[in-house]
Amino acid sequence: MADQEFQKPTGTQDIFDKKQRYFNKIYEVSRDIAYQYNFETIETPIMEKEALFKRSVGESTDIVQKEMYVFETKGGDRLALRPEGTAPIVRSYIENDFYKKPQPVKFYYCGPFFRYERPQKGRYRQFHQFGLEVLGKDSPALDSQLIRAFYQTFEELGLEVTFKVNSLGDDSCRPDYKEQLKESLEPDLEDLCKNCQERFENNPLRILDCKNEECQEITENVPQIVDHLCKSCKKKFKSVLELLDEMEIPYELDPFLVRGLDYYTNTVFEIFAGKGPALGGGGRYDKLVELLGGRETPACGGAVGVERTVDAMREADIDVTEKRKKVFLAQLGNSAKKKAFELFEDFRKEGIPVYESMGRDSLKSQMARADKLGAEYTLILGRQECIKGQIIIREMKSGKQETVPLDKVVKKIKKKI
Numbered sequence: 001m002a003d004q005e006f007q008k009p010t011g012t013q014d015i016f017d018k019k020q021r022y023f024n025k026i027y028e029v030s031r032d033i034a035y036q037y038n039f040e041t042i043e044t045p046i047m048e049k050e051a052l053f054k055r056s057v058g059e060s061t062d063i064v065q066k067e068m069y070v071f072e073t074k075g076g077d078r079l080a081l082r083p084e085g086t087a088p089i090v091r092s093y094i095e096n097d098f099y100k101k102p103q104p105v106k107f108y109y110c111g112p113f114f115r116y117e118r119p120q121k122g123r124y125r126q127f128h129q130f131g132l133e134v135l136g137k138d139s140p141a142l143d144s145q146l147i148r149a150f151y152q153t154f155e156e157l158g159l160e161v162t163f164k165v166n167s168l169g170d171d172s173c174r175p176d177y178k179e180q181l182k183e184s185l186e187p188d189l190e191d192l193c194k195n196c197q198e199r200f201e202n203n204p205l206r207i208l209d210c211k212n213e214e215c216q217e218i219t220e221n222v223p224q225i226v227d228h229l230c231k232s233c234k235k236k237f238k239s240v241l242e243l244l245d246e247m248e249i250p251y252e253l254d255p256f257l258v259r260g261l262d263y264y265t266n267t268v269f270e271i272f273a274g275k276g277p278a279l280g281g282g283g284r285y286d287k288l289v290e291l292l293g294g295r296e297t298p299a300c301g302g303a304v305g306v307e308r309t310v311d312a313m314r315e316a317d318i319d320v321t322e323k324r325k326k327v328f329l330a331q332l333g334n335s336a337k338k339k340a341f342e343l344f345e346d347f348r349k350e351g352i353p354v355y356e357s358m359g360r361d362s363l364k365s366q367m368a369r370a371d372k373l374g375a376e377y378t379l380i381l382g383r384q385e386c387i388k389g390q391i392i393i394r395e396m397k398s399g400k401q402e403t404v405p406l407d408k409v410v411k412k413i414k415k416k417i
């Protein structure tokens with residue numbers, strides 16, 4: 001145990017071994033799929049000005065009020081460790097004049113995010129996400145394609161997911177709906193939980209996704225926003241759903257899905273695998289670029305929690321261990337060692353990872369190492385073989401050996417694994 005003083009901070013983790021393989025797999029697959037859907041990778045700083053999130057995420061949200069890591073620099077700037085990925089990308093879109101490029105501009109990102117939350121299973125203060133953002137064009141086709149890109153990512157990871165979708169309307173229909181919602185909630189205001197009583201004035205939509213049972217009972221029969229969309233919002237939402245049907249993406253309508261953040265308009269969605277918590281979600285945010293000082297720019301995007309995806313993959317028994325048989329390269333004597341270095345490179349160039357222990361000299365200790373690694377084949381290059389230009393392939397389980405010409409061994413092994 002490390003000295004208490006130097007242990008990692010609460011809510012953080014060292015990611016290695018099996019967990020690292022899951023992380024790698026998720027990053028690899030999400031990056032590949034993003035690439036296939038023409039998203040370009042972007043990296044933004046891990047810290048941003050505090051004001052960016054105050055404005056975008058909203059002053060009244062838990063994220064800004066309770067969960068953000070904020071600090072003052074020596075120069076007096078107030079910075080925050082990024083609690084989410086969309087605002088930094090919108091900031092970057094504005095700051096780098098991305099509106100001058102052909103629209104839409106599509107971004108992929110992945111990496112760590114930070115929220116000071118009560119630590120619990122599967123929830124970290126430094127957590128990881130990958131996300132997709134599409135800026136500069138408004139079309140139901142883009143909403144659907146975004147959902148599809150997430151769907152394909154999970155399919156490639158071996159996870160069966162379903163989507164919950166809803167529409168939150170826009171400036172021309174949402175304010176009316178908010179009033180109707182408040183009217184309908186007013187008689188029960190006293191019975192709502194404390195949080196919801198606060199939400200009633202500044203963010204009544206959020207009452208709809210309160211996890212409190214009493215609140216849920218009260219909201220059961222309130223008017224639903226999908227019934228109060230204006231003509232254009234209704235039309236957009238219908239197109240999104242039709243396209244999802246067309247693409248055979250499993251989804252259900254969820255009138256209580258409002259997402260936590262104020263800036264969403266029209267389509268919102270969340271992603272689920274089985275009974276677990278949402279793996280991710282997103283939606284359209286047509287007002288955000290303007291809110292952050294840019295010109296009017298429609299946009300949509302979403303993000304997925306890597307830790308939650310790992311949990312879901314484990315739950316579904318999805319194995320990410322290397323299936324390929326292991327090969328170990330053993331050498332004996334100086335000239336053999338030199339040859340072994342060359343041979344190692346030959347394998348590497350063919351994309352075949354070979355284990356070795358060049359630091360060891362005795363054959364016995366190298367064989368023990370091969371055993372311990374669980375190698376299926378060990379290649380033995382001794383003095384005799386070196387002179388004859390040959391090498392021994394030993395099948396570890398049976399102990400069967402064959403001697404083959406050195407220049408044929410890569411090909412031979414390639415066939416065996």
Ligand SMILES: [Zn+2]
Nearest residue numbers: 193196210215
């Ligand atoms: Zn509540």
Ligand SMILES: [Zn+2]
Nearest residue numbers: 170173230233
């Ligand atoms: Zn509308």
